[in-house]
Amino acid sequence: MSAEAAHEASKDMLEVVHENLNIWGFPHDAVNFGLGPMDLKTLVMTWIVMALVILFTVAATRNMQLKRPGKLQLMVEEMYSFLKGLAYENLDPKKGASLMCLLFSLFIFLLFCNLWGLIPTMMSPTANVNTTLGMAIAVFILVQVLGLYYRKLSYFKHFVEPFVFFLPLVIIEELSKPLTLAFRLYGNIYAGEVLIAVLLGLIPFTINFFGGFIAMVVWLSFSIFVGFIQAFIFTMLTIAYIGQVTAEHH
Template sequence: MLSLHEVEQQLNFWGWPANGSWELYLGNTHLTFNPKTLIMTWITMFLVILFGIAATRGMSLRKPKGAQNILEMIYEFIRGLVNDNMDPKKGAALMSIVVTYFIFILFSNLIGLVPTLSSPTADYNTTMGLALCTFVIIYIFGIRYKGLGYFKHYIQPFIPFLPIVIIEDFAKPITLTFRLYGNIYGGEVLIAVLLGLLGGWAHVFGGFIASVVWLAFSIFVGFIQAFIFTMLSIAYVGQAVADHH
């Protein structure tokens, strides 16, 4: 039986830095980058672009097929969620954002199932970036449709509730961050634990054996977490633009 650290070393097919980061100094500024997360994010972005091209090239209204069918199903499903949470006219401006959310997060979650690769969403920096985007979008939409009146919810119905409302607002990106990160990272750790139980077979095919054992459940979790993040983002924006916040 191998330890988690030993399994990670055996699976380091691409030779990621032992300390897990690149160090960059710009004058007195020290920057740290996680090369694995960066490269996996770029790969995911490339795959999303390919999917978008495949789904929109040669689109047909009469006989949609292949990737176009998948994209239309995703779009219609998410549009239903948006329309259930806010006025369709207000939600129209949000559609492109949340559809992109769902596709990117789904691809990010599932790419970690490919042997030797990992999910960008298994790094809390990625999930925090997505959560902060949602946090900013909430205020953009709130101010867009309510003006400065959006901030009335901080003092109504009672000013003494102000600390609670502030905590509630700042808790949104935190919960979004760690819910997605925890589930995806936990799945990858469990795969490593399964590989550790295999002992000397851990590195075979880049961990393919454990990936297959855990494949079905991981796909389910990947879809569910992409849905939850997208759904909560829609709900939060819906609250911001509602007539009664």
């Protein structure tokens, strides 16, 4: 079998697997709600993840105690303390404190998005490049706004330092940041879902067992690790980019 034929066969296999896993009947084509074409499944999964994040954080913080904190409270406090340490290492403490709500929300949302696809019949919103690119563009805009806010017009100096003819290279570097943020996260999460589909294709009878439950369990440990790492990297790079543009000597 030629390489082209093998590629077509694997593509057909993945299409069959995805069709069998689509037990909720999501349309294959993008749906237009008047704002342009949207992937209905990604949209629904994002709404579900947002609701889960709200429920998780409310449940973890509604009855907070100092002497006997609950397990959820301890989990949230550990994540918050970890992100706080990273922020304070890369940012001025005053600036870092003002961004902690944003950074914690970003990390917890990405973590839930990355892990949601491990549940049979569900899909990680971050396995869609539109989700990751939208978040990366939002971070890029935030970085530029904070740079202007803290450094005023002196923020533009780094575009022409040390020589003005470096300007095109600096602009390319700035524009590459949201692209690398988006495609790194998307590539890792999407690759995990493709590998799950490949496992299901190699063992076809598992597709009908609760949306591929067996393959999900086999891939579970590694996918949880990747989900945590990718959420951490995205948040860490966001902190680093903000630290670069808000530093006194950029």
